[in-house]
Amino acid sequence: MRKYGAQDPMPPEYRQLLIRVLDVQANIDVPNQNYTHWIYRAPTLDDQWWLARITMEELGHCRIFAALLKELGVDVDADNFIRLPAEEKKLDFMKVPWETWTDVGTFLFLTDRVGKYQLQEFVDCSYEPLVRAVGTVLEEEAxxxxxGMSILQRICRTPEGRRDAQRHLEKWYPIALDMFGRSDSKNNERYRYWALKKRTHQEMRLAYIAEVEPLIRELGLEPPDPLVNRKYL
Ligand SMILES: [Fe+2]
Ligand SMILES: [Fe+2]
Known part of the structure; x- marks a missing residue:
């Protein structure tokens, strides 16, 4: 596999895909108003600390990806990432409000977990600065x-809590599964061609389902049908 550094000449398609994926990652990692809203409403001191810490770590990830873009000579206004209102976010899942504390737990348990799968693709990818950066991000993301699961464990102690958590799973599961992208994505094929990614969207999605379904059962809940309410397959 051919490896690239920031200063190396790159095939135009490679550079274009690299910039695109770094931009997506930088955007994914901007904590939106959901985080700040819930930091002040977290039920315990520990919850407030956790949510504040996660918010800080996500901002750190955004800075890392913005720095990688700058290193490539891309003129990014990193400050602009944090000013974009929710409705203008590029990624659908970021537009969904967290209306309840159960939303916070379910988002972190299901949706934030998708990030780990996307980052794993870069662990030994062809762009060396990204390989160097991704380790810290993955460690924190883990x-x-x-x-998120610990929030749900507390909620699931009562039958009403379990019903509430089940409803929230049904809301967030299709959103999380859609985040992997279309199974027949042509872009994904090109990313794999250039060794910027390893797996197809569907392979990643199936690996995620295999990880998350047993955890859902451990909570005393039913894994939702993975085909229900999906925007695309
Ligand atoms: Fe992150
Ligand atoms: Fe995260």
Missing amino acids: THPVY
């Missing part, structure tokens, strides 16, 4: 869904 704790977010674990904390």
